[in-house]
Amino acid sequence: MTQPLAIGIDIGGTNTGFGLVNRRGEIIVKGGLPTTGHADLNAFIVSLRDAIVPHIEKVGRDHVMGAGIGAPNGNFFTGDIVFAPNLPWQGVVIPMAKLVSDALGVKATLTNDANAAAIGEMIYGAAKGMKDFILVTLGTGVGSGFVANGQLIYGHDGFAGELGHVIAVRNGRKCGCGRHGCLEAYTSATGIVHTAEQWLEERTDITILRNSRGTITAKKIHEAAEKGDSLAIEIFDFTAEILGQTLADAVAITSPQAIIFFGGLAKAGDLLLKPVKKYLEANLLNIYQNKVQILQSALPDADAAILGASALVW
Amino acid sequence: MTQPLAIGIDIGGTNTGFGLVNRRGEIIVKGGLPTTGHADLNAFIVSLRDAIVPHIEKVGRDHVMGAGIGAPNGNFFTGDIVFAPNLPWQGVVIPMAKLVSDALGVKATLTNDANAAAIGEMIYGAAKGMKDFILVTLGTGVGSGFVANGQLIYGHDGFAGELGHVIAVRNGRKCGCGRHGCLEAYTSATGIVHTAEQWLEERTDITILRNSRGTITAKKIHEAAEKGDSLAIEIFDFTAEILGQTLADAVAITSPQAIIFFGGLAKAGDLLLKPVKKYLEANLLNIYQNKVQILQSALPDADAAILGASALVW
Numbered sequence: 001m002t003q004p005l006a007i008g009i010d011i012g013g014t015n016t017g018f019g020l021v022n023r024r025g026e027i028i029v030k031g032g033l034p035t036t037g038h039a040d041l042n043a044f045i046v047s048l049r050d051a052i053v054p055h056i057e058k059v060g061r062d063h064v065m066g067a068g069i070g071a072p073n074g075n076f077f078t079g080d081i082v083f084a085p086n087l088p089w090q091g092v093v094i095p096m097a098k099l100v101s102d103a104l105g106v107k108a109t110l111t112n113d114a115n116a117a118a119i120g121e122m123i124y125g126a127a128k129g130m131k132d133f134i135l136v137t138l139g140t141g142v143g144s145g146f147v148a149n150g151q152l153i154y155g156h157d158g159f160a161g162e163l164g165h166v167i168a169v170r171n172g173r174k175c176g177c178g179r180h181g182c183l184e185a186y187t188s189a190t191g192i193v194h195t196a197e198q199w200l201e202e203r204t205d206i207t208i209l210r211n212s213r214g215t216i217t218a219k220k221i222h223e224a225a226e227k228g229d230s231l232a233i234e235i236f237d238f239t240a241e242i243l244g245q246t247l248a249d250a251v252a253i254t255s256p257q258a259i260i261f262f263g264g265l266a267k268a269g270d271l272l273l274k275p276v277k278k279y280l281e282a283n284l285l286n287i288y289q290n291k292v293q294i295l296q297s298a299l300p301d302a303d304a305a306i307l308g309a310s311a312l313v314w
Numbered sequence: 315m316t317q318p319l320a321i322g323i324d325i326g327g328t329n330t331g332f333g334l335v336n337r338r339g340e341i342i343v344k345g346g347l348p349t350t351g352h353a354d355l356n357a358f359i360v361s362l363r364d365a366i367v368p369h370i371e372k373v374g375r376d377h378v379m380g381a382g383i384g385a386p387n388g389n390f391f392t393g394d395i396v397f398a399p400n401l402p403w404q405g406v407v408i409p410m411a412k413l414v415s416d417a418l419g420v421k422a423t424l425t426n427d428a429n430a431a432a433i434g435e436m437i438y439g440a441a442k443g444m445k446d447f448i449l450v451t452l453g454t455g456v457g458s459g460f461v462a463n464g465q466l467i468y469g470h471d472g473f474a475g476e477l478g479h480v481i482a483v484r485n486g487r488k489c490g491c492g493r494h495g496c497l498e499a500y501t502s503a504t505g506i507v508h509t510a511e512q513w514l515e516e517r518t519d520i521t522i523l524r525n526s527r528g529t530i531t532a533k534k535i536h537e538a539a540e541k542g543d544s545l546a547i548e549i550f551d552f553t554a555e556i557l558g559q560t561l562a563d564a565v566a567i568t569s570p571q572a573i574i575f576f577g578g579l580a581k582a583g584d585l586l587l588k589p590v591k592k593y594l595e596a597n598l599l600n601i602y603q604n605k606v607q608i609l610q611s612a613l614p615d616a617d618a619a620i621l622g623a624s625a626l627v628w
Contacts (some may be wrong), residue, residue, distance in 0.1 A: 073601070082601060083600065083601065130470075131470070132469050132470040132474075133470075144567075146567060146568070148462055148465075148467040148468075148469070148474070149463070149465050149467065149468070151462075151463050151465075153462040153463065153467075153567075153568055153569075154462075154463070154569075155446050155462070155568055155569025155570065156444075156445070156446040156447075156569055156570055156571035156605070157569055157601075157602075157605060158569075159569045159601050159602065160446075160462070160567065160568050160569035161567065161569075162566040162567075162569075162599060162601075163566065163567065165566050165599045166563040166566050166567070167559065167562070167563055167597070169484075170483075170484065170559070177599055177600065178600070179597075179599065245481065245484070248481070249480040249481055249563070250567060252476040252477065252479050252480050253458075253460060253467075253474065253475065253476075253477065253480070253564060253567055253568070254460070254467055254469055254474050254567070255467075255468075255469025255470055255471055255472075255473045255474035255475075255476075256469065256470055257470035283481070283493075285476060285479045285491055285493065286397065286491065286492070287387070287396060287397065287471075287473050287476075288471075288473065291470070291471060
C-alpha cells in the first residue's frame with residue numbers, strides 16, 4: 001500500500017460520491033453519501049469528513065496527495081461553488097475547496113462537475129486520445145465540459161462550459177436560473193419529466209405514463225419507451241430534437257471530434273442518442289456533417305466524475 | 315533592409331489585401347486587389363502573383379520567410395478553402411495555400427480570415443495580453459475566431475469558430491449556406507441591408523432610406539442612423555438584439571474576457587455596440603453578467619487580418 005493516491009469527490013444534486021484513486025485511474029476505495037437531507041452546509045461537510053477520513057487513515061495520510069472535487073457551478077480558479085441552483089445551498093457562494101481541505105486535512109482543488117467528468121473521460125474513458133470533444137451531462141441539470149487543443153476550456157473566469165444555459169427555445173420554458181428556454185429546462189432528467197407531465201395534461205394519448213401522473217421520473221419514461229409506448233418515444237424524440245439543434249450550434253463553435261453523453265438520462269442509450277444524432281446531422285452546417293461521433297460515457301456511473309476530480313490532484 | 319519579413323494576405327469576399335510585415339508587426343509594404351471580377355481562379359492567382367512578387371524581389375527573396383493567408387472557410391490543417399459561399403469560387407475546394415506557395419515561390423500557410431484577425435488582435439491589437447476572447451467579423455459574412463487558454467480553437471477538423479452559422483432565429487431567414495436563421499443572415503453587412511429592404515417593403519415609416527430602396531448599403535443605414543433617422547436606428551437595434559442574444563449563448567460556452575468586433579459593420583461603433591452590450595447583458599446567465607468587455611478592433615481596417623495572417627509564418 002505504498003502507491004500515491006488522490007481523493008476524487010463528485011458532489012451531485014442528489015448524491016455525493018468519492019473514491020481513492022491511484023495514478024492508473026484505479027479506484028481503490030469507493031463510497032458515497034446523500035447531498036441532500038443535511039441540516040445545513042456544515043452538517044454536510046461533517047458527514048463528508050466522517051465518510052472519507054477513516055479511508056485516509058487506513059491507507060496512511062502520507063500516501064494521500066490531495067483531493068479533487070467536482071461540483072455544479074464549481075469554479076476552478078477560486079475553489080468556490082457559486083449560486084448552484086441544483087444543490088441544497090442555493091444562491092450563495094460556498095468556499096468548498098477550502099471547507100473540504102480543512103475537513104480532510106489535505107490540499108483540495110475544485111472544478112465544475114461536468115469539467116471533472118470531461119477530464120475523467122479524456123484520461124480514462126471514451127475520449128481517451130481525443131483533443132477536441134464536448135462532454136454533456138444529462139442529470140438533474142445539464143452540464144458540459146468543452147475540451148479544445150487537449151485542454152479544458154475554463155474561460156476567463158473559470159465558468160466556461162454552461163451548455164445547459166444556452167437558450168434552446170427562445171422565450172421557452174422557465175429555467176431554474178430564472179431565464180427562459182435554457183437547454184437544461186428541456187433535456188435534463190427534470191426537463192424530460194416536465195415535458196411528460198405537461199403533455200399528459202394537454203393531450204389525451206393512451207399511454208402507460210398516465211398511471212404515473214404526478215410521479216413520473218426519467219426512468220419511467222425510459223422504461224415506457226422501451227416497451228414501445230408511443231407517447232414516451234415521442235417525448236424522447238422531442239427532447240432529442242432540442243438537444244440536436246443546440247449541439248449543432250455548439251459544433252459550429254468548437255468543431256469537436258465527438259460529443260460524449262453522461263448522467264442519468266444518457267442511460268437511455270440509443271433511445272435518446274439515435275434521434276440526437278439524426279437531429280444533430282439535420283441541423284449541422286455542411287462542413288461539419290458526418291464528422292462528429294455521438295458517444296455514451298465509457299466509464300461506469302459516477303466514476304468519470306470521481307476519476308476526473310481525482311485527476312485534478314496530479 | 316536585412317530584417318526578416320512575412321507576407322500576410324487577407325482574401326475577402328470583395329477585396330484582397332496584403333502586406334509585408336516584420337516581427338514587430340509593422341507593415342512595411344501594403345497593397346491590394348479586387349477578389350472579384352477575375353475570369354477564373356487561375357486569373358486571380360496570376361493577379362495576386364503580379365501584385366506581390368515585385369515586392370518580394372525588392373526586399374530580397376532571402377528576407378521573406380513565407381506567406382500567411384486568411385480566407386473565408388480557410389482550413390489551417392489542410393490549407394484549403396472549402397465551399398466558401400462569399401467568394402467568387404463557390405461550392406468547390408480550393409488548395410489555396412499550395413496555389414499561393416507555387417505562385418510566390420515561398421512557403422504558405424492558410425487559416426480562416428476571422429481566425430487570422432483574432433491572431434492579429436491577440437498579438438498586436440485590442441486583445442493584447444488576453445487569453446480568452448471572441449473575435450467577431452461583421453463583413454460580407456459573419457465570421458469568428460475563438461481564443462481559449464491563449465490558443466485559437468481550430469477544432470478537430472480545423473473548421474471551428476463559425477459563429478455566423480449558429481442558428482440565431484429558429485426557422486428564420488434563408489442563409490447563403492442553405493439553412494435558415496443563421497446569425498450571418500441577420501447581422502452581416504448583407505443581413506442588415508436585407509432587413510432594411512424588407513422593412514421598407516412591409517412598412518410605411520417616413521425615412522431617408524426610402525430614397526435608396528433597392529440600393530441600400532450598410533454604410534447608408536449607418537449614415538441615416540447617425541442623422542437620427544428612426545427606422546435606421548430601429549434596424550440597428552433589431553440587428554443588435556439578435557447579435558446580443560446569440561453572443562450570450564457563445565459566452566456560456568467559452569466565457570471570454572472580451573468580444574471584439576471587426577469588419578465593415580463594426581465601423582458603426584457605438585450605434586451598434588451599445589445596443590449589442592445591452593442585449594448581451596439582458597440575455598446572459600447571472601454568473602457572466604457585467605464581466606464581458608465589448609470592444610471594437612484597435613487595428614486599422616484590414617490590418618488585423620493581414621497582421622494575423624503574417625503571424626502564421628513566424
